[in-house]
Amino acid sequence: xxxxxxxxxxxxxxxxxxxxxxxxxxxxxxxxxxxxxxxxxxxxxxxxxxxxxxxxxxxxxxxxxxxxxxxxxxxxxxxxxxxxxxxxxxxxxxxxxxxxxxxxxxxxx
Amino acid sequence: xxxxxxxxxxxxxxxxxxxxxxxxxxxxxxxxxxxxxxxxxxxxxxxxxxxxxxxxxxxxxxxxxxxxxxxxxxxxxxxxxxxxxxxxxxxxxxxxxxxxxxxxxxxxxxxxxxxxx
Numbered sequence: 104x105x106x107x108x109x110x111x112x113x114x115x116x117x118x119x120x121x122x123x124x125x126x127x128x129x130x131x132x133x134x135x136x137x138x139x140x141x142x143x144x145x146x147x148x149x150x151x152x153x154x155x156x157x158x159x160x161x162x163x164x165x166x167x168x169x170x171x172x173x174x175x176x177x178x179x180x181x182x183x184x185x186x187x188x189x190x191x192x193x194x195x196x197x198x199x200x201x202x203x204x205x206x207x208x209x210x211x212x
Numbered sequence: 213x214x215x216x217x218x219x220x221x222x223x224x225x226x227x228x229x230x231x232x233x234x235x236x237x238x239x240x241x242x243x244x245x246x247x248x249x250x251x252x253x254x255x256x257x258x259x260x261x262x263x264x265x266x267x268x269x270x271x272x273x274x275x276x277x278x279x280x281x282x283x284x285x286x287x288x289x290x291x292x293x294x295x296x297x298x299x300x301x302x303x304x305x306x307x308x309x310x311x312x313x314x315x316x317x318x319x320x321x322x323x324x325x326x327x328x329x
Contacts, residue, residue, distance in 0.1 A: 136315040136316075148318075198274075199273070201249075201259035201316075203257040203258065
């Protein structure tokens with residue numbers, strides 16, 4: 104089945120930019136969704152279809168996708184952005200239609 | 213407000229059974245695919261099962277195929293997961309989630325299922 108690989112952790116200072124990668128074979132041909140999960144809470148969709156933001160998600164969150172890597176970018180990082188982030192793709196014709204990345208813990212220094 | 217609330221978790225024995233429920237509100241439930249996604253303690257998210265809006269089509273992850281059954285009651289806005297032949301490795305927080313074009317939004321708050329003797 105399809106595998107999505109993320110770095111286990113990313114550290115960033117407040118006010119700086121965090122970039123979280125999601126690697127997969129030809130992932131650029133798929134739509135990638137990103138979720139934020141804070142401790143003890145359910146995941147929240149922050150980016151869908153590579154770079155679209157749901158209502159209520161700050162413009163500081165953006166995404167891109169090309170080749171074998173998708174990237175979630177958090178600009179002007181705030182303490183409240185500290186969380187786990189997961190990428191996800193959908194392959195409707197597959198026996199394993201929904202695949203999540205391994206997850207990245209973002210720590211705000 | 214779109215809301216999903218799961219109930220039914222707890223402590224269960226290996227080989228046992230349980231049924232999780234998810235109550236939906238704030239949207240036309242029958243218009244959407246619905247899903248169960250689980251997260252073992254300290255681990256990542258794993259998709260478990262999905263069901264079409266009218267209940268006609270279901271699909272499962274290999275790890276639960278033949279043991280778990282997803283179903284829905286559109287008249288009562290409820291999603292279910294019947295879990296049988298439980299294994300220790302089924303221990304996880306189980307989330308119900310609505311999907312639209314492959315993305316999950318929103319998610320319920322989750323319910324913890326612990327399988328242990």
